[in-house]
Amino acid sequence: MHQTFSSPSCPLFYRKPHFSKTLIRFSATPSSPVPTPPSHSSSPIFLPFLQEQDRTLQHQRQQKEEEDEDPNDPILRFFKSRTSTQDPRFESKFSLQKNRRPSWRLASTTDPESDAEFDVEEEKEQVVSDSCTSLQGISGEILHFARNLPENSTLGEVLGPYVGRVGERECVEVLGLMCEEGLVMGCLYFFEWMGLQEPSLVTARACSLLFPMLGRAGMGDDLMVLLRNLPKTRQFRDVRIYNSAISGLSSCGRYDDAWKVYDEMETNNIRPDHVTCSIVITVMRKDGHSAKDAWEFFQRMNRKGVEWSSEVLGALIKSFCDEGLKNEALIIQSEMEKKGISSNAIVYNTLMDAYSKSNRVEEAEGLFGEMKAKGVMPTSSTYNILMDAYSRRMQPEIIENLLLEMQDMGLEPNVKSYTCLISAYGRQKKMSDMAADAFLRMKKVGIKPTSHSYTALIHAYSVSGWHEKAYKAFENMKREGIKPSIETYTALLDAFRRAGDTQTLMKIWKLMLSDKIEGTRVTFNILLDGFAKQGHYMEARDVIFEFGKIGFQPTVMTYNMLMNAYARGGQHSRLPTAIERDDMVKSGQVPDSQSYQKLRSILDLKAATKNRKDRSAILGIVNSNMGLLKPKKGKKDEFWKNKKGRRRIQSFAHDG
Known part of the structure; x- marks a missing residue:
């Protein structure tokens, strides 16, 4: 939807921000005109005509833009409906800071009303209440059975003594705690047991607890079956049930079914x-x-x-x-x-x-x-977003300050916070020791590293050329039971590509294939470059074949790396053959200007070296035939240092 909408009431749909020293304002209304300083020159003669011409052109441009506008565009109608006040007071203004400093420079704002708190599903760092709290009475007994269920038995089979003793409130309480603890099958069997009671203990609240959990567990089919088998009474024509069902189906990627549930909701006039x-x-x-x-x-x-x-x-x-x-x-x-x-x-x-x-x-x-x-109040995610931004800018000192500020706010840094710090140090060539120190600090405070943390550490070792330490970190990761991701394997492969160790490169690649982890385009290029630069052309061809199976066909960059490898390995005579054999032109991968320039420079360098050697050889033959070669110096004896001095002494004696 990258269009530009313009109208007299709404100048621009995409409006560039107006920057000031401490304030940035985003507004869809035109800014106030800037007064022109008085001119000390003579009165302008042609200015009125130029201004009239500008007004005519502007009027024509506005008419053309109005013709291009879509009158049915909903977003355009929204921006046209906005009031065109000059520089409105509350227009989402915020200050700018190029370099982070301890003191903030903020635009003056009025005291806003206290924000209402909402429970939003997408907020990842919500603190879940401790479900392990001991419950008294029947609810605690049922939860105990769910946690310690014998093998080859279901929860409904052991709840026989509780028939008629459990109400709807206790069922909702137990179901909520079981959902928090992740007892998916226990929740499913307990929900089934609730529906078998007389009268049924299934309520709209119970459905709204169970459906999102089934979606997160990838059990979309079970969710749809339960939804279809709900009673057709007024109690279950509740918007909360449909909301939870749509949310659960969205969590497991069943978007078509989610739309079907919404259409059913409209059909039932809910x-x-x-x-x-x-x-x-x-x-x-x-x-x-x-x-x-x-x-x-x-x-x-x-x-x-x-x-x-x-x-x-x-x-x-x-x-x-x-x-x-x-x-x-x-x-x-x-x-x-x-x-x-x-x-x-x-x-x-x-x-x-x-x-x-x-x-x-x-x-x-x-x-x-x-x-x-x-x-x-900022959350942990708020600080992690800033840390990630400064990590990409390779500014670890700012991330250290953010960690301290985060702790002063009463927020504990999590694994994402430390991963940003490790990555910020690791992106710089001579700071991998600081990245390792940040990794140890994270483990010291009791935070368990993730695959992202280990990937950042391995990348830090790779950039600094410490491929042995990178492999050691990889082994520690597997020893701790953390499954390596494709990013982890890619960082490790890059470490041994830089080191030129093709044997370990092949070993890691086979390990990645045995773990059934498909590579990316970056993995493909790293493997190809690592093998080709060391002269292992057959292995490079195998990489192209294997990645072609999963849809990664060679690109211009692929052929550039092959040409570079052939030229570096003294195989420049095979370059035209390689291009023809790979059907580079037939596949549409025509070399770009940089490819031709690189190929020509390599061939020119090889030709110049060969010509220089040939010229030296020809001159040697000519000089030898003409007797112009200087006699080779003989082997020096043990008194060679004193020969020159002895000749000088003899000459002085003759002069005397």
């Missing part, structure tokens, strides 16, 4: 709420729909009277940010706040993540400052 709106917008984003489609759905929900909420705001902003429409997301945030919908930490985290991934860390820092100024 009115959606703001949770439905946010979940469906999330489903649309994951299913590949554009932000424009999400906006159309939001407008449809708005016409149905669905209330706006922070969940809807977060889902909409996420859809826009994923398409790179960050300025538009800020405008939507501003409009929502005018409607009384305050942004929570998740909304700010989404915006900050979008700006940081676009390498616009100053804007992310400004949003962080605005967030704190409005009284929204």
Whole structure:
């Protein structure tokens, strides 16, 4: 949806931010004209005619843009409906910081109202209550049976003595705790037992607890069966049941079934709420729909009277940010706040993540400052987003300061925080020891490393040329029971490619294939370059064949690496044959200008070296035939150092 919309009331759909020293404002309204300083020259003669010409051209341009506009575009209608006030007061403003400093420079803002707290499913660092708390009475006994269920038995089989003694409240309580502990099959059998009781103990609340868990466990078929077999009574025509079913199906990637459930919901005249709106917008984003489609759905929900909420705001902003429409997301945030919908930490985290991934860390820092100024408490994810941005910029000292600031806020750094620090040190060539130190600090405070942590450490060793330590870290990782990812294998292969160790390179590749881990394009290029540069052309051909099976066909870069390897190995005479044999031109992979330039420079260098050797040989033959060669010096005896001095003494004696 990369279009530019323009109209007299809405100048630009994509508007560049107006920067000042300490303030950045994102606005869809035209900025106030800048006064022109008085000129001391003579009165302009042609200026009125030029101004009239500019006005005519501008009028023609506006007419052309109005003709190109789509009157049915929902996003254009939204921006046209906005008031064209000059420099509105609350237009999502935040300060900029090029270099992080201890003191913040914030734009003055009024004290906002306290933000309401919402339980949003996508917030990953929510603290789950301790489900291991001992329960008293029947609920505690059933939970004990679920935790210690004998083999070859189901939970329903051991609950015979509790028939008639358990109510709906106890069932919901037990089901919620079992979901928190991840007892999926126990939940399923307990839910079945609840439905077999007279009267049935299945409620809408029980369904809303079970369905999302089944989705997270990848049991979409079971979820659909339970949903279809629910009683057709009014009690189960509840929007919460359908919301939980759509959410669960979205978690396991069953987007078509999620849409079917939503259509069934509309068919049964069940009115959606703001949770439905946010979940469906999330489903649309994951299913590949554009932000424009999400906006159309939001407008449809708005016409149905669905209330706006922070969940809807977060889902909409996420859809826009994923398409790179960050300025538009800020405008939507501003409009929502005018409607009384305050942004929570998740909304700010989404915006900050979008700006940081676009390498616009100053804007992310400004949003962080605005967030704190409005009284929204940062979360661990907030700091991790900033740390990840500075990690890509290779600024570990700023990440160290963020870790201290995070702890001062009462937040404990997690494995993602330390992984960002390890990566920041590891990207620099001579700081792998600091990366290893950060890794040990993480383990010392009791944080278990993940595959991402080990990958960052292995990459640090690879950049510094410590391939033995990289392999040692890989072995420690497997010893701790952490499964290596494709990124881990790629970093390890790169370490031995840099070292030129083709035997270990082949060993790691075979290990990766035995673990049934498919490589990426980066893995393909690393293996090919590692074998080809060391003269192992047959192994390089095997790499091309194996990766061709999984859909990675050779590209221009592939042939460039092969040509470079042949030339470095003295096989420059085989370059035209290699290109013809690989059907490079027939497959459409025509060498680019850099390929030809590199090939020509290699051949010129080889030709110059050969000509120089030939010229030296010819001169030697000519000089030998003409008797111009100097006699070779004989072997020096043990008194050669004194010969020159002795001749000088004899000459002085004759002169005397």
